[in-house]
Amino acid sequence: MKCKKCGKKASIHMRQHKLPLCRDDFLAWIPQQTQRFIDHYEMFDHTDRILVAVSGGKDSLALWDVLVNLGYQADGLFIGLGIEGERNYSAESLAFCRAFAQARDLHLMVFDVLEQEGASIAQAAQLTRRGREKPCSVCGLTKRHVMNRMGLENGYTVLATGHNLDDEAAVLFNNTLHWQVGYLQRQGPVLDGRPGFIRKVKPFIRFYERETAAYALLQGIEYIYDECPFSEGATSIYHKETLNRLEADRPGAKLSFYLNFLRAKDSMHFLAEQERSDLLNACSQCGQPTSAPGKCAYCRTWEQVRIQIEEGKPPA
Ligand code: Q46
Numbered sequence: 432m433k434c435k436k437c438g439k440k441a442s443i444h445m446r447q448h449k450l451p452l453c454r455d456d457f458l459a460w461i462p463q464q465t466q467r468f469i470d471h472y473e474m475f476d477h478t479d480r481i482l483v484a485v486s487g488g489k490d491s492l493a494l495w496d497v498l499v500n501l502g503y504q505a506d507g508l509f510i511g512l513g514i515e516g517e518r519n520y521s522a523e524s525l526a527f528c529r530a531f532a533q534a535r536d537l538h539l540m541v542f543d544v545l546e547q548e549g550a551s552i553a554q555a556a557q558l559t560r561r562g563r564e565k566p567c568s569v570c571g572l573t574k575r576h577v578m579n580r581m582g583l584e585n586g587y588t589v590l591a592t593g594h595n596l597d598d599e600a601a602v603l604f605n606n607t608l609h610w611q612v613g614y615l616q617r618q619g620p621v622l623d624g625r626p627g628f629i630r631k632v633k634p635f636i637r638f639y640e641r642e643t644a645a646y647a648l649l650q651g652i653e654y655i656y657d658e659c660p661f662s663e664g665a666t667s668i669y670h671k672e673t674l675n676r677l678e679a680d681r682p683g684a685k686l687s688f689y690l691n692f693l694r695a696k697d698s699m700h701f702l703a704e705q706e707r708s709d710l711l712n713a714c715s716q717c718g719q720p721t722s723a724p725g726k727c728a729y730c731r732t733w734e735q736v737r738i739q740i741e742e743g744k745p746p747a
Pocket residue numbers: 514552566567568570571659660661662
């Protein structure tokens with residue numbers, strides 16, 4: 432197959448766009464498209480200070496690479512979750528982020544949960560009611576809290592994450608299966624900032640996972656191949672497989688599923704949910720917004736962890 436731009440041998444074929452491209456044209460296409468999405472969804476401009484949440488994986492590092500190459504002011508934030516597994520997942524992920532930042536002379540902030548809060552994510556999960564089996568609930572709430580706090584406290588105007596279309600379509604599928612109206616309301620390429628919340632954007636939202644992987648590979652970005660050991664058996668992976676089967680028969684199915692949702696969302700209004708989510712208090716401990724009357728879920732969870740440790744229940 433030949434590159435649609437230059438006629439050379441194609442390296443990748445984006446079937447949903449009927450677009451085969453050679454290496455060089457593909458490496459130019461990704462940043463061009465990213466810029467298009469940034470403009471289309473009015474994500475940010477060159478005056479914004481962007482904090483990119485990096486995990487050491489292909490999507491977030493590729494995103495950081497593209498934003499910097501497009502001339503944006505983008506720093507990185509790595510959250511050390513203290514997840515070990517066979518290959519010491521968190522330490523290895525951090526090493527990839529550090530190497531990436533150093534090679535390009537970029538600023539990387541690190542928030543280590545064990546150092547800051549006295550327990551790793553897995554330990555915290557065991558010490559609280561949240562997820563004795565899987566730490567994903569504590570993990571998710573901690574990541575959201577830390578990203579928001581680090582962004583706001585350090586003067587960033589935008590938080591960017593590397594979610595791709597496969598991630599987003601799987602979340603949409605799950606939200607739709609359960610008709611999670613509140614989540615559907617908030618799902619999208621941009622979540623506007625408001626008092627206590629940083630603006631959140633997902634510039635890679637319209638790229639398939641294989642495209643961000645191809646970009647990282649062809650651009651020579653070194654990243655961690657392993658997934659978090661706790662992601663095994665996750666429903667999101669099951670949903671991704673289901674959507675991939677659909678995509679295999681109908682190229683573009685995933686993209687149109689997502690884009691049609693965005694269009695429908697513009698015309699439907701989940702107003703009641705919107706109003707409810709506007710009723711937020713400031714957490715009595717950390718001051719971040721919360722729908723709970725006293726302390727936010729982050730403060731309550733980590734307080735529980737500290738009490739358990741003080742009572743002499745050392746983390747496993
Ligand atoms: S939530 Fe769960 Fe992920 Fe946290 S514990 Fe691992 S799999 S990293 S996206």
